[in-house]
Amino acid sequence: MDKLDTEDITLLTKLNLRRVKDQIASDLKLGMISQVGSAFTLTSAGMDLLERYKTYKRTHGQPLPTADDHSQEEDRDEQETDNQIEGESEMHNARADPLS
Secondary structure: OOOEEHHHHHHHHOOOHHHHHHHHHHHHHHOOEEEEOOEEEEOHHHHHHHHHHHHHHHHOOOOOOOHHHHHHHHHHHHHHHHHHHHHHHHHHHHHHOOOO
């Protein structure tokens, strides 16, 4: 498997850099990937997990996720965050001016 840096992974997956870095940190800790300089590659445990995941999806007739799936998920996450911030702002304004 090729070695990829965080920029490569971000471009390929269409995920934001923070999310990629968080996943890399988790995968390193679990031993699913290894780091060589600034690049990352799957370990044998990571390759095994990937193959089992692909087999699971295939046997259940489900497609593998695509970069576009993640992009749409991220759009929903951003919208939920925007809505949450807007709601918190409205709550703050209501507390600051209880007569309005």
